[in-house]
Amino acid sequence: MYKFFYRLLEEIDKQTLIVIDELMRTKNRNDLTYNCAHHYLNQTPHRIIFEFLPIIDDIEDFMILLNYENKDKYKGKSFNSSYLLEEDIQMKPYCPKLEVVEVDVTDEEIAKYEKEKHKVFHEIESSLKDPDIIPRRLQIVAGDFKKKSIAPDKRYVARNKRFNLENVYTYDDIWQTEQNGDYIVIDMHYNRLNFNDFLKVTNMDKICYLSTPLSIDKVIIDEFMKWKGVLNTIYAQASIYR
Known part of the structure; x- marks a missing residue:
């Protein structure tokens, strides 16, 4: 990074136009990459900022983009909807619909899921393992039960092979490979940023999600709807790009 950082600092002046495209890769507003970008932006008033989605998973993420626009003005501040009108912001809403396709499970599969759930909770209690492994492990187990619903003439996405x-x-x-088009989701990626990347590539307007009656799928669906609600909140208050 520093190989180019200082050279660009010398080249950027008040006549330079800086275009920032998809730089929101972490929720940490003090990230080194963000700080380097701010050094560039401090040397010119001309900038255009593009981002496919206005957040990663929380409304406060939008402040990362506002920091690009005016770091001194928004440094350390929390999100306020009035900021959407104070700055030159134009949004093209992207808020895909979620279609849930129910997958039945057998008593044997339910028992296997419950056994894994108790096992992983015991591992967390008896050691200092990351509690985030709970949904990850349970999602894989629930995903295995969805194999019977995979049709040979459709495309699917899962966490592994x-x-x-x-x-x-x-x-x-x-x-x-940047293969766009429609995919039926077996395992929704546990990392919201990674799932957002998937949506950018595929540009799907409807997400078809295979869901069992198991608790992990309810959690995944609830979290997705919460994320979608935050998107809708921002879009409802922003100027829409025509």
Whole structure:
């Protein structure tokens, strides 16, 4: 980074136009990459900022973008809807619909899920493991039960290649090849930023999600709807790009 940082500092002046495109890669407003970008922006009043989504997973993430616009003005401040009108902000709403496709599970599968749930909770209690492994592990177990609903003529996305099927892709497969189009979601990525990247690449207006009656799928759906609600809140108060 520093190989180019100082050279660009010398080249950027008040006549330079800086275009920032998809730089919101962490929720930490003091991230080193963000700080480097601010040094560039301090040397010119001309900037255009593009971001596919206005947040990562929380309304406070929008302040990262406002910091690009005017760091001194918004440094350390929390989100306020009035900021959407104070700055030159134009948004094109992207808020995909969620279609839930129910997948039945057997008593044997429910018992297997409950066994894994008790096992992972015991591991957390008996050690200092990251509690985030709970939804990750349970999602994989629930996802395995969805295999019976995979149709050969449709495309799916899962967290890994455990299904060994040509029409089931991983998130990495899709990011690296930029294969857009529709995918049915077996495992919704536990990292919201990574799932947002998936939406950027595919540009799906409807997310079809395979869901079991198990508790982990309810949590995943509730979290997605909460995220979508934050998006709608911002879009409802922002100037819309026509």
